[in-house]
Amino acid sequence: MMKRLKHEHGFALVGVLLVIVLVTTIGLALMPLANNSLKSSQMNEEHQSAFYIAEAGMNMKMAEIEEQIYGVYEDTSSELDFYNKLASELVITDYRYDEFEKVKNVKPFALIDVKKVEGTKNQFEIISTGHSNKQSRTISLSFSADWEEKFKKIPYELPDLAVFVKNNLELDNNATIKGNVGTLKSVEQSIYLGNNAKITGNKVEKEKESFPELPEFPVYPDDFPKEPNIVVKKNNKEKYEINYSQLISEIHLSNNSTLTFDVGKSDKEIVVNQLHVGNNGKIHVKGKGKLTIYIKDEMSFDNNSALNDNGELNDLNVFYQGNNRVEFSNNVIINGSLYAKSANIILSNNGGIYGNIFTGGAHVTFENNSLNNSQLILAPNAQVTLSNNSKVKGRVFAKNTILGNNSSIIFDTPLVIDGPISAENLGASDREDSLVETGATPTVKKTPVREVEK
Structure with a gap:
C-alpha cells in the first residue's frame, strides 16, 4: 500500500511539470501576438x-x-489691388507648424501649403499634412475671399433730358x-434751330455739377x-464653353x-x-451668367454680323481699349x-447698338438710317452727330450734339x-461728398475639410 502511494506522488509531480510546460508554451506563443497587437494599437x-495634428495646423493657418x-x-483701395496683394x-509652400508636445521624444509637426486655384482671382486651397512619428495624414480646405466695396456713390439720378450738352x-x-x-451754357447761346x-x-x-x-x-x-486662339472657319458652327475667366x-x-x-x-x-467677325458671322452668348469682353487692340464687324443678337441685353458688356x-x-x-x-464710334446703314454707349472719344456718329433703341449715350468729350434719318431712342449726354436731315x-x-x-455706375462732375462709406468687410467663405491622398 505504501509503495502504491509513493508511485502516485511521482505521477502528481510529473503532472504539475507538464502543466507548467504547457502554460509556458502557450504564453510564449501568445507573446508575439500581444506584441503585434500593442504595435498595431500604437500605429x-x-x-x-x-x-489631429494636420487639423490643428490647418485651423491655426486659416485663422492667420x-x-x-x-x-x-x-491696406488696399481697389478690388484689383486687393486680389493681387x-x-x-497668402501663397506659401512647406510652412512648418510644430507647436506640439513631444511624443516619445519625437516632436509632431504639420507641413502646410497655400495655393491659388488656377483660373480664379479669389479662390485658394490649404493643404495640411500632419506628421506623428512615422505616420502622416493630409487634409484639404478651400476658401474664397471676396472684395466688398468700401465706398458707394451717392446714387446719380439721370436728369429727365433727351439731350444734355456741355x-x-x-x-x-x-x-x-x-x-x-439741357445745356451748361445759356439757352440762347448754345441751342440753334434751323430749317423746320x-x-x-x-x-x-x-448747373455744371449735374453733368455726369x-x-x-x-x-x-x-x-x-491663357487659352489658344479661337478661329471659326467659313460656314462652320462652334460652341465654346467658358468654364473660367481667361x-x-x-x-x-x-x-x-x-x-x-x-x-x-456664373x-x-x-480678355x-x-x-473680328466676318460677313454674316454671329457670336451668341448662352447660359445664366453674364459675359464681359475686354478688347485690347482691335475689334471689327463686317456686314450683317452680330454679337449676342439672340441673348439678353443685360448679359453682355464690352470694353474697348484700342484707339482705332x-x-x-x-x-x-x-x-x-x-x-x-x-x-471714335460710327453707326451707319442700319447698324445699331441696343445697350448703352460710353466713350471718352471725340466723335460719335449716327448716319444713314442707324437705329438705336433705349440707350444712354454718354460722350462728355465728343461731338455726337445724327444725320440721314438716323434715330436714337433714349438719352444723349455729350460735349456737343448736331442733328440734321x-x-x-x-x-x-x-x-x-x-x-x-x-x-x-455714374457720378457727377465736381460733386462734393459723392462717396459714402459702406462699413463693409471682405467676405470669407470656406468649404468643409476633407482628407486627401498625398
Missing part, C-alpha cells in the same frame, strides 16, 4: 494623431489667413428732339489663364460662321487682343453695352439700368 494611435485678408483689405501674400446743340433740316433738352427743326420739350440751363462723369475705365485683368489673343470668325459662348451658371470675363475707330454698319447688331476708352432723338428710359456700363 492606430499615431495615425489618428497625425490627423483670415487676419491677413482683413489686413490686405484695410492676396495672391502675393456746349452746343444744333438741329437742322427737319431734325427733331422729342423731350426736354424742332424740340418738343423744354430748354433748360443746368464717365466711370473709371477698368484695368484689364492680366492673371487669367485670356485669348485672337477671336476670328470667317464669313457665315457662328460661335456660341456658353458661360454656364459670370465670366475674357482679347483682337476680335469702331464702326458698326450695314446691319451689324450689338445686343449689349459698349465702353470705348478713347475711340430728318434725324431724331426721342426721350426714353435706358433699357440697361445697372451694371458697369450704366447710370448706376
Whole structure:
C-alpha cells in the first residue's frame, strides 16, 4: 500500500511539470501576438494623431489667413489691388507648424501649403499634412475671399433730358428732339434751330455739377489663364464653353460662321487682343451668367454680323481699349453695352447698338438710317452727330450734339439700368461728398475639410 502511494506522488509531480510546460508554451506563443497587437494599437494611435495634428495646423493657418485678408483689405483701395496683394501674400509652400508636445521624444509637426486655384482671382486651397512619428495624414480646405466695396456713390439720378450738352446743340433740316433738352451754357447761346427743326420739350440751363462723369475705365485683368486662339472657319458652327475667366489673343470668325459662348451658371470675363467677325458671322452668348469682353487692340464687324443678337441685353458688356475707330454698319447688331476708352464710334446703314454707349472719344456718329433703341449715350468729350434719318431712342449726354436731315432723338428710359456700363455706375462732375462709406468687410467663405491622398 505504501509503495502504491509513493508511485502516485511521482505521477502528481510529473503532472504539475507538464502543466507548467504547457502554460509556458502557450504564453510564449501568445507573446508575439500581444506584441503585434500593442504595435498595431500604437500605429492606430499615431495615425489618428497625425490627423489631429494636420487639423490643428490647418485651423491655426486659416485663422492667420483670415487676419491677413482683413489686413490686405484695410491696406488696399481697389478690388484689383486687393486680389493681387492676396495672391502675393497668402501663397506659401512647406510652412512648418510644430507647436506640439513631444511624443516619445519625437516632436509632431504639420507641413502646410497655400495655393491659388488656377483660373480664379479669389479662390485658394490649404493643404495640411500632419506628421506623428512615422505616420502622416493630409487634409484639404478651400476658401474664397471676396472684395466688398468700401465706398458707394451717392446714387446719380439721370436728369429727365433727351439731350444734355456741355456746349452746343444744333438741329437742322427737319431734325427733331422729342423731350426736354439741357445745356451748361445759356439757352440762347448754345441751342440753334434751323430749317423746320424742332424740340418738343423744354430748354433748360443746368448747373455744371449735374453733368455726369464717365466711370473709371477698368484695368484689364492680366492673371487669367491663357487659352489658344479661337478661329471659326467659313460656314462652320462652334460652341465654346467658358468654364473660367481667361485670356485669348485672337477671336476670328470667317464669313457665315457662328460661335456660341456658353458661360454656364456664373459670370465670366475674357480678355482679347483682337476680335473680328466676318460677313454674316454671329457670336451668341448662352447660359445664366453674364459675359464681359475686354478688347485690347482691335475689334471689327463686317456686314450683317452680330454679337449676342439672340441673348439678353443685360448679359453682355464690352470694353474697348484700342484707339482705332469702331464702326458698326450695314446691319451689324450689338445686343449689349459698349465702353470705348478713347475711340471714335460710327453707326451707319442700319447698324445699331441696343445697350448703352460710353466713350471718352471725340466723335460719335449716327448716319444713314442707324437705329438705336433705349440707350444712354454718354460722350462728355465728343461731338455726337445724327444725320440721314438716323434715330436714337433714349438719352444723349455729350460735349456737343448736331442733328440734321430728318434725324431724331426721342426721350426714353435706358433699357440697361445697372451694371458697369450704366447710370448706376455714374457720378457727377465736381460733386462734393459723392462717396459714402459702406462699413463693409471682405467676405470669407470656406468649404468643409476633407482628407486627401498625398
